[in-house]
Amino acid sequence: MSISTSTTPAGSRRAWRSGVRWAPYVFLAPFVTLFLVFLVAPIVTALYTSFFSVERSGLGFGNANESVFVGFDNYVRAFSHTGFITSFGRVLLFGIVQVPVMLTLAIALALLFDSATVRWKRFFQLSVFIPYAVPAVVATLLWGFLYQPRVSPIVELLQSIGVSVDFLAPGTVLWAIANVSIWSVTGVNMIIIFAALQTVQRDVYEAARIDGASELRMALQIKLPMVLPAVFLTTLFSIIGTLQLFNEPMTLRSVTSNVTGDYTPNMAVFSATTLGGNLNLGSAMAIILGLVTFALSIIVSVASNRRKGAAA
Amino acid sequence: MSHTTTSTSRPAGHLSGARGARLRQARPKVHPQGERPSRRARLLGWIFMIAVGLYFLAPVYWLIVASTKSTGDLFSTPGFLFAEFNLWQNLVELSQRENGIFWRWMFNSLIYSGLGSVLMTFISVISGYALAMYRFRGRNVVLAAVIGSMLVPQTVLAQPTYTLLVNIGLNNTMLGVLLPSLVYPFGVMLGYIYAQSSVPQELLEAARMDGASEWRAFFSIALKLLSPGAVTILLFAFIGSWNNFMLPLLVLNDTRLQPVTVGLSGWSQAAITVPGLQTLVIVGALVSIIPIVIVFVSLQRYWRAGLAAGGLKL
Numbered sequence: 247m248s249i250s251t252s253t254t255p256a257g258s259r260r261a262w263r264s265g266v267r268w269a270p271y272v273f274l275a276p277f278v279t280l281f282l283v284f285l286v287a288p289i290v291t292a293l294y295t296s297f298f299s300v301e302r303s304g305l306g307f308g309n310a311n312e313s314v315f316v317g318f319d320n321y322v323r324a325f326s327h328t329g330f331i332t333s334f335g336r337v338l339l340f341g342i343v344q345v346p347v348m349l350t351l352a353i354a355l356a357l358l359f360d361s362a363t364v365r366w367k368r369f370f371q372l373s374v375f376i377p378y379a380v381p382a383v384v385a386t387l388l389w390g391f392l393y394q395p396r397v398s399p400i401v402e403l404l405q406s407i408g409v410s411v412d413f414l415a416p417g418t419v420l421w422a423i424a425n426v427s428i429w430s431v432t433g434v435n436m437i438i439i440f441a442a443l444q445t446v447q448r449d450v451y452e453a454a455r456i457d458g459a460s461e462l463r464m465a466l467q468i469k470l471p472m473v474l475p476a477v478f479l480t481t482l483f484s485i486i487g488t489l490q491l492f493n494e495p496m497t498l499r500s501v502t503s504n505v506t507g508d509y510t511p512n513m514a515v516f517s518a519t520t521l522g523g524n525l526n527l528g529s530a531m532a533i534i535l536g537l538v539t540f541a542l543s544i545i546v547s548v549a550s551n552r553r554k555g556a557a558a
Numbered sequence: 559m560s561h562t563t564t565s566t567s568r569p570a571g572h573l574s575g576a577r578g579a580r581l582r583q584a585r586p587k588v589h590p591q592g593e594r595p596s597r598r599a600r601l602l603g604w605i606f607m608i609a610v611g612l613y614f615l616a617p618v619y620w621l622i623v624a625s626t627k628s629t630g631d632l633f634s635t636p637g638f639l640f641a642e643f644n645l646w647q648n649l650v651e652l653s654q655r656e657n658g659i660f661w662r663w664m665f666n667s668l669i670y671s672g673l674g675s676v677l678m679t680f681i682s683v684i685s686g687y688a689l690a691m692y693r694f695r696g697r698n699v700v701l702a703a704v705i706g707s708m709l710v711p712q713t714v715l716a717q718p719t720y721t722l723l724v725n726i727g728l729n730n731t732m733l734g735v736l737l738p739s740l741v742y743p744f745g746v747m748l749g750y751i752y753a754q755s756s757v758p759q760e761l762l763e764a765a766r767m768d769g770a771s772e773w774r775a776f777f778s779i780a781l782k783l784l785s786p787g788a789v790t791i792l793l794f795a796f797i798g799s800w801n802n803f804m805l806p807l808l809v810l811n812d813t814r815l816q817p818v819t820v821g822l823s824g825w826s827q828a829a830i831t832v833p834g835l836q837t838l839v840i841v842g843a844l845v846s847i848i849p850i851v852i853v854f855v856s857l858q859r860y861w862r863a864g865l866a867a868g869g870l871k872l
Contacts, residue, residue, distance in 0.1 A: 266692065273776070277681050288721065374610065381845065381847075383823050397632060402637065430615070519720065526592055531716065
């Protein structure tokens, strides 16, 4: 595909060749600049900040604060920060339940939409996808009302059949958050898997159908394996999303006090950065969270590649 | 072309399969004969779909109903039933609260997400195009950086970005929220995939032979071919930045600079002590999602138009 080897009249060649040489750099310049300033530089800044600590020097004269190099002190403090560590366990529990439930629902819906079983496909697809257009904060505000006993028609309905639930109790609030995120993101995952299903050549199914395979068996044994790459992609994004959990629990704090300030790792980073006023500790926490996310993404990618290799 | 096509399906095949599928083929709606499920299967399908439809739509329906109620009715009338129609008063109150700050928030969101996602899309498309169509020194480095940074989500970057913005004095400014959100590696990846699959190298060379500059070849030829892909990127970029919450929360102290999501969640917090604010949170939430739904539905139409116009033969 090398451009310089292509055949062109010799005269115009020189003129466009210099253009060809520079064009990609010019085209990439905005992205690379922004990438360096707002992706690389922040990480470097955070890394740098995480190795320092602000200490008050002298006897309070002139308010002189000094940055002192403290090595891994902030990391040690982050790891001994009970709230921060507990929050990892919490999102792990959240992910173990939310990711499989959401993906199963998304896969089931995608397979249903791809089969002839369902009518009004466009309407139902749109209704599953619409919540994705509702920002997480607004979705949480909305569900927040549906969880509050004083306003919620759902609590009301349940009470009328003799079930009393408190969606916002300490033990259940995590699942109340999981519900909001399932509501929000099932649609987009369904669309991704559905789109993958659509690219499969139809005649693959014919043979199976002639062999008398049922619709369900075809869905699970033929269609699903063919879209595994898309399923892995959605799994990867869901796991990353889980570790980053912030918008929903943070917003739900306005409705319940059962969501603490360091409920998720990201919220712990946030509160260390703002309320705690310790930018250095917050930076160390952000770096740890970034590393954990990165490591987990790599593990999932490797696992998915291995599966793909085994399947091929 | 054939070379480009085969090389596309390797490195990021599943990505292009997933996101690009809609663009590639408009499948006939009619199912092949024989794919006719049993009556029981269809009945079960219907029950499942109705349950699913209820789950996904009921909250939205509730939001619409609740927006039309006065604060008193909100607490005293059945949630899923309409009461006295109070929507206009609610809207007036929403517009007047704190000198119409709600509309200022909407305007801010439009800047952050509207302008932001358009810029994001342009940068993604032109970068993806450069990566797909040219072989140049440093290409692999940029590609690796793009793929690697897709695994670093915005929220992890929020805190470091805030630290940086404080250092360079851009905290509590609109630029401080807008600029960082323009880095969108996932968009660049999509732009790369779309460029590979929809801009034939031969076309580019033909344009060069006709004496078109690289710049011109991109703007008058490639951009047209890339527009269906660009719309997809725009949709993801828009929703992504509309969802951006942590960074504005960290960066902006001034309530007048906040996007609508941050503003509404602030009101929601204040509603604990300020009665009547709850109704405004509800109406505000409804008003705030209307533009996204409009963008979404209209982009979907554009997509379908792009599909019908086709031209993408792989």
